[in-house]
Amino acid sequence: MNHLPRRMVLLWLLGWSSLAFADKDDKKDKDKQDKDKDKPKEKEPKENKDNQNPNRGSHRLYAEVTLVHRGHIQVQGGRLETDSAWAQFLFPGMWVQAWGEWEESVFKASRLEVVQPGVFSYFRGPAELLGRGNGWVEAWYGPDLHLLVSHPASPGAILLLAKGENGRLLAVPPTLSAPAYPGEGWFLFSGEKKENRLHWKQAQPLGSP
Numbered sequence: 001m002n003h004l005p006r007r008m009v010l011l012w013l014l015g016w017s018s019l020a021f022a023d024k025d026d027k028k029d030k031d032k033q034d035k036d037k038d039k040p041k042e043k044e045p046k047e048n049k050d051n052q053n054p055n056r057g058s059h060r061l062y063a064e065v066t067l068v069h070r071g072h073i074q075v076q077g078g079r080l081e082t083d084s085a086w087a088q089f090l091f092p093g094m095w096v097q098a099w100g101e102w103e104e105s106v107f108k109a110s111r112l113e114v115v116q117p118g119v120f121s122y123f124r125g126p127a128e129l130l131g132r133g134n135g136w137v138e139a140w141y142g143p144d145l146h147l148l149v150s151h152p153a154s155p156g157a158i159l160l161l162a163k164g165e166n167g168r169l170l171a172v173p174p175t176l177s178a179p180a181y182p183g184e185g186w187f188l189f190s191g192e193k194k195e196n197r198l199h200w201k202q203a204q205p206l207g208s209p
Helices: 002-037 085-089
Strands: 059-069 072-075 079-082 093-103 105-116 121-125 136-141 146-151 158-164 168-170 186-196 197-206
Touching: 059 079, 059 105, 079 093, 085 105, 121 186, 158 197
Parallel strands: 079 105
Antiparallel strands: 059 072, 059 093, 072 079, 093 105, 121 136, 121 158, 136 146, 158 168, 158 186, 186 197
């Protein structure tokens, strides 16, 4: 019976010691949490959507072509510079859409599309193949085969640009012997005249304007 109070005292002391250590550990954890709260959070890297956009950092230009002369292209608002293959098939009155950057009055385009007319053909070669006399011409035809624009050209490669759709080439002048149908989309054909006949050699696909 005399040992019972002493044991109770020891248990009571051990209990308070455990509580004291637990309080100290809780205080340390709380202080650490408070410090972590005060630290600036590191930003998680976001997915860069711009890297998935082929026209990132570019302005869009929608304008009418007002002048085309020896590689010089003028549009509403300034001059257009581009390496696009479509640049050689533009004529005044066309409407284009381009992506790039303005540098003073020059719009430097990385991509170019023809908006209007949506369907046309382009021919460069001997005028007699179009029933238009002698010399060489550049000529553009609309979807109903009416002549849009034509002007004299220097002799060189015979070219035809046309769009393939539903098994046929669109807007090809009826006086030309049409190339074999290459498939859907825009194609640039090169030709050669032999013995007063036009022979088409190859078709190069062009991206849709």
